[in-house]
Amino acid sequence: MYICTMNLSHVWAIIKKDVDIELRQKYAIGGTFLFAITSAYIIYKSFGELKAMEWNILVWIIVLYAGLNAIVKSFIQESKETYLYYYTLFGPLEVIVAKLIYNYLFTLFLSLVVVGVFSVLLGNPIEDVSLFMKALLLGTLGISSVFTFVSSVSGSTSSSATMMSILSLPLVLPSVLIMERTTAVAMRLINDSERYEDLVILAGIDLLLIGMIVLIFPGLWKE
């Protein structure tokens, strides 16, 4: 097996580099948020008034697609030579952990922005804010991990954007469905006495996915 060491300062350096690149190439991050806000605005203008369940579903669909668009380039934004250079500098574990953390924070921020825009335009139906936040924290972790892994797989295929969506959408489905149900409970749309069980399952799925990624990625990175 691969023996991996992890140096936290290396992880931090990769995250910092990603943030720097993101801020330098403003089109990417700007495009993602513009996509999210435009979709929210289209929904606002076409629906006018939105029921809580639809609010819930549309928020997650927008987060899903905006996140997909943003994370797809996670492993292809830099040239092959740059990756060869990273390969000499960092271990695979450091790279994947850094990417996971960065993409998680990005998706989290993105979903908060979408929720914020929806709340301003269409009102805020959330009743149990703490439950909603817990579901959001755990659900976006699962979504962003799957997207990160799939972007590392689909990055080297000929049509990475298409591959990304057909590979990752079925994979994120369990996380999205459970998160959607828990947030619906947070809006008092459905009664569920087992809401904390749902959160535990969400966390369990996250752990399973991240564990698999950490196990598999070192083999992929060797290319």
Place this chain on the structure above:
Amino acid sequence: MRQNWWKFLGIALLIYTVVIGMSTPLKPGVLRIDPLSIGQNGNDSLRITHGETHKFRVKGYNTNFTDNDNTAWLKLDSIGAVMANKVNIVNDTEIDLTFDIPNHFPSRDTFESLTLVLYNKEDGTAILPDAIFVKSDLTRGDNIAEWEVNPIANLTDKPGMQFPYRSVLHETIRNTFFHIPLWFSMFILLVVSLVYSVKYLRSGNLQHDIYASALVNVAVLFGILGIITGSLWAKYTWGTFWTTDVKLNMSTVAMLIYVASLILRSSINDIDRRAKLSASYNIFAFAALIPLVFIIPRLTDSLHPGNGGNPALGGEDMENTLRMVFYPAIIGFTLLGLWMSSALIRYEVLKDKWMSRG
């Protein structure tokens, strides 16, 4: 030839499954009971008040009423039963029964449900649970002697092997030998494929990659057949080919994950990279399959057996006569799947040889 014994075993088990699974008759059962004294309302059950005499027409399934001494009871759970005082045979599958419904009931429940028990020597026992609901709101159970005059006794089973008769399933109970074993063997093939993917990542031997992908191919085929047989079964039991049931939709998503893995393979030209990526994705897909198929359907309400508290294969949920065909069918389908994938593997290996020769 000697190393091919398992292929013959698989085919033999499948032939056994088809022949025995299709030719064994169902146990005699009761299709429906209709009131003749009230006027037919078309329902399986009807309401009757205590202390009345009623005549019913009973439709049997696989029964032989003529030339047999038929007895019938209406059974009130754990108390006793009343025997039909007049039995009129119409033909082999139809019989008229007349019952005196007792005046007294043991409890003050508004309705009592009575189970119909039919018996004759040739057919053994046939039962229709909740055949009749009787209105019993007036009387109190101090006199239950009427229930104990003619107790149910001397019941025997029909000799020979039969599959159980179930009211909704009827003859579709035979799908147990196709739908469920197809899913079981799909899962076994996916596990074997997972093992080969892990082996590939550890060894870098391209042979293992070919094994893994061939197994996924056959597993996807079995999964699609499993969905089709399940859908047909749903048509005859639930009344529709497809419902919004979680189990169905999660299984479809699982299929999508694996079809996506086949598309991923075809989108990469470099052999080594293709092998590495599809092995990684295969392992990841299996990890994602577990919550889809085993966790989420158990959390929510579902029509499908084995989920939402419905019975499935455990303990008393399945009869031993079914198990005698069910387990061989699982082994048979798995061996057939392995055979199919070994043919695919040979084809892929030959193709690779041909390509590398130029």
